[in-house]
Amino acid sequence: MRDxxxxxxxxxxASAEEIKQAYRRLAKKLHPDLNPGNSRIEQTFKExxxxxxxxxxxxxxxxxxxxxxxxxxxxRRRSYYKNYAEGDRGARYRGFDGDEAYFDDELFGDxxxxxxxxxxxxGADVSYAADADxxxxxxxxxxxxxxxxxxxxxxxxxxxTEDGQTLRLKGQGRPGLGGAPAGDAxxxxxxxxxxxxxxxxxxxxxxxxxxLQEAVLGGTADLPTIDGNVTIRIPKGVxxxxxxxxxxxxxxxxxxxxxxxxxxxxxxVLPDVIDRELGEFMERWGRTHPYDVRGKxxxx
Amino acid sequence: MRRISxxxxxxxxxxxxxxxxxxxxxxxxxxxxxEPLFDEADMARARLIAELRQDFNVSDEAxxxxxxxxxxxYALRKALNDLTQAIKSCPQDVQDIISSKLK
Numbered sequence: 001m002r003d004x005x006x007x008x009x010x011x012x013x014a015s016a017e018e019i020k021q022a023y024r025r026l027a028k029k030l031h032p033d034l035n036p037g038n039s040r041i042e043q044t045f046k047e048x049x050x051x052x053x054x055x056x057x058x059x060x061x062x063x064x065x066x067x068x069x070x071x072x073x074x075x076r077r078r079s080y081y082k083n084y085a086e087g088d089r090g091a092r093y094r095g096f097d098g099d100e101a102y103f104d105d106e107l108f109g110d111x112x113x114x115x116x117x118x119x120x121x122x123g124a125d126v127s128y129a130a131d132a133d134x135x136x137x138x139x140x141x142x143x144x145x146x147x148x149x150x151x152x153x154x155x156x157x158x159x160x161t162e163d164g165q166t167l168r169l170k171g172q173g174r175p176g177l178g179g180a181p182a183g184d185a186x187x188x189x190x191x192x193x194x195x196x197x198x199x200x201x202x203x204x205x206x207x208x209x210x211x212l213q214e215a216v217l218g219g220t221a222d223l224p225t226i227d228g229n230v231t232i233r234i235p236k237g238v239x240x241x242x243x244x245x246x247x248x249x250x251x252x253x254x255x256x257x258x259x260x261x262x263x264x265x266x267x268x269v270l271p272d273v274i275d276r277e278l279g280e281f282m283e284r285w286g287r288t289h290p291y292d293v294r295g296k297x298x299x300x
Numbered sequence: 301m302r303r304i305s306x307x308x309x310x311x312x313x314x315x316x317x318x319x320x321x322x323x324x325x326x327x328x329x330x331x332x333x334x335e336p337l338f339d340e341a342d343m344a345r346a347r348l349i350a351e352l353r354q355d356f357n358v359s360d361e362a363x364x365x366x367x368x369x370x371x372x373x374y375a376l377r378k379a380l381n382d383l384t385q386a387i388k389s390c391p392q393d394v395q396d397i398i399s400s401k402l403k
Contacts, residue, residue, distance in 0.1 A: 089341035
């Protein structure tokens with residue numbers, strides 16, 4: 001690990017302004033996005049950035065000077081634009097102001113002019129991402145995205161789509177050259193967490209609170225499913241952790257086309273206030289009906 | 301995917317700065333119901349623009365020129381990479397001829 005003062009080329013007594021100037025001078029020369037394809041420069045820039053992290057902040061500089069931290073600081077985790085600029089995600093920026101790509105026509109058109117029927121190059125693929133919530137992804141939904149070039153893309157998220165799944169829209173990428181087909185658009189679907197439902201494979205999980213009376217005597221309860229509300233019967237004597245399975249109320253499996261189940265986990269909730277009547281009843285009942293809930297189940 | 305407020309926080313950008321970058325089309329995030337959604341490429345590009353302004357003193361007037369030149373460099377690099385891949389997929393004798401012409 002090199003001394004950060006040496007990396008920035010400043011004396012130990014340098015002012016904050018001198019450190020900033022030194023960093024800016026080096027960053028202008030070494031920024032990885034301005035020097036794509038040169039890993040040595042990227043490495044040097046990282047050292048400069050780390051040195052600036054340590055010395056640019058008066059507090060961490062003082063700690064370094066006192067020997068409390070070494071010159072490494074904590075390396076910033078970041079990704080550079082150059083990592084995307086030449087890939088699918090960068091395609092929208094390679095033709096500035098929404099023009100067609102800069103070079104395809106001139107460069108390759110010139111190269112192959114007069115040779116046979118002319119050059120045909122398939123259009124580039126483009127990648128986008130879209131958010132959907134759990135219910136939309138489970139039941140399917142139509143979406144509309146306005147792309148960076150102003151084009152509107154309408155597509156359906158099919159039922160049962162999983163987080164991170166990528167849809168391929170054939171022919172919706174960049175146009176081809178010389179009559180060649182357009183590229184494809186790839187849309188990665190990100191599923192946002194839902195306040196009530198959780199997904200596990202093809203099953204949907206939901207927690208349902210039940211009152212003490214319902215837990216002891218049974219009853220009915222309305223609860224949401226991904227298809228809307230349903231009413232279920234709660235049997236007598238359920239407990240916190242009791243599972244109920246609503247068959248076929250889960251998510252469509254895209255391979256088998258079968259639907260999973262909705263799994264309801266019950267949670268017994270006591271009244272907010274234990275009033276005198278309940279307290280006295282429990283005391284009377286408890287004296288004649290002792291039962292062991294820990295020894296039997298082996299829980300603490 | 302990041303929302304506009306998350307990008308503003310992460311890059312310490314004030315007020316309408318980020319929205320003005322989008323209006324000027326320096327960054328072109330996907331619009332989802334009128335609300336910009338930033339993927340990793342948009343985020344990395346926003347970070348680059350922020351650094352060009354803060355560390356390099358690139359003014360807002362000069363920024364479009366800088367970005368346009370950068371985008372041309374990357375488009376050119378992509379085109380050269382594609383050409384390299386095309387040459388690599390040619391038979392060895394064709395590759396040898398091209399290689400000798402470049403010497």
